[in-house]
Amino acid sequence: GAVVSQHPSRVICKSGTSVKIECRSLDFQATTMFWYRQFPKQSLMLMATSNEGSKATYEQGVEKDKFLINHASLTLSTLTVTSAHPEDSSFYICSARGSERGGLGNIQYFGAGTRLSVL
Amino acid sequence: AQKVTQAQTEISVVEKEDVTLDCVYETRDTTYYLFWYKQPPSGELVFLIRRNSFDEQNEISGRYSWNFQKSTSSFNFTITASQVVDSAVYFCALSEAGQGGKLIFGQGTELSVKP
Numbered sequence: 001g002a003v004v005s006q007h008p009s010r011v012i013c014k015s016g017t018s019v020k021i022e023c024r025s026l027d028f029q030a031t032t033m034f035w036y037r038q039f040p041k042q043s044l045m046l047m048a049t050s051n052e053g054s055k056a057t058y059e060q061g062v063e064k065d066k067f068l069i070n071h072a073s074l075t076l077s078t079l080t081v082t083s084a085h086p087e088d089s090s091f092y093i094c095s096a097r098g099s100e101r102g103g104l105g106n107i108q109y110f111g112a113g114t115r116l117s118v119l
Numbered sequence: 120a121q122k123v124t125q126a127q128t129e130i131s132v133v134e135k136e137d138v139t140l141d142c143v144y145e146t147r148d149t150t151y152y153l154f155w156y157k158q159p160p161s162g163e164l165v166f167l168i169r170r171n172s173f174d175e176q177n178e179i180s181g182r183y184s185w186n187f188q189k190s191t192s193s194f195n196f197t198i199t200a201s202q203v204v205d206s207a208v209y210f211c212a213l214s215e216a217g218q219g220g221k222l223i224f225g226q227g228t229e230l231s232v233k234p
Contacts, residue, residue, distance in 0.1 A: 043225065046221065093164065110156070111163065
């Protein structure tokens with residue numbers, strides 16, 4: 001159990017285009033999902049916390065108009081990188097948080113990540 | 120302020136050696152959770168263990184064991200008889216109660232196990 005699917009795994013796009021990344025909890029419901037960014041050889045940097053049915057909470061320094069997050073259901077959250085530029089190239093990872101009630105112990109389960117390259 | 124420190128950036132061992140990955144944390148909360156995740160080269164973070172602040176029992180799972188000591192604010196991870204497949208970056212993380220499940224990650228330790 002506790003499988004999180006993230007799609008696509010890799011995307012290459014031209015500068016100025018928008019890219020949408022999907023994060024799905026396949027076998028559990030997640031009221032909270034998280035989006036991270038990871039630079040090479042570095043730790044994960046939390047970008048935003050996404051709660052189902054409400055607006056995402058962004059960390060300081062993260063542009064909410066640049067990184068649009070939608071969490072329309074208990075199993076799906078999306079991150080859209082709008083008007084992507086080369087500096088947005090990075091590894092983006094999502095996670096879905098289980099619940100104590102659901103037997104998943106309040107643990108974040110991670111997707112496989114999306115490697116974004118903006119030319 | 121909350122913080123997680125993994126002082127070892129890189130560790131290299133030969134297969135079958137035991138290796139311990141250190142993790143030291145800082146928090147003012149009395150209720151918190153500690154985690155270890157493994158990130159293999161493929162990129163996905165794999166959950167390994169969660170410990171809550173009231174449970175100082177050490178845990179063993181196969182070749183993995185964890186030593187939680189509140190007195191030294193440490194949550195160290197030992198791999199016994201390491202294997203090449205253990206090569207990965209390992210992250211220690213802290214979550215404080217009432218913070219909506221946010222994880223504070225350490226910088227990670229890259230473990231390389233050579234045959």
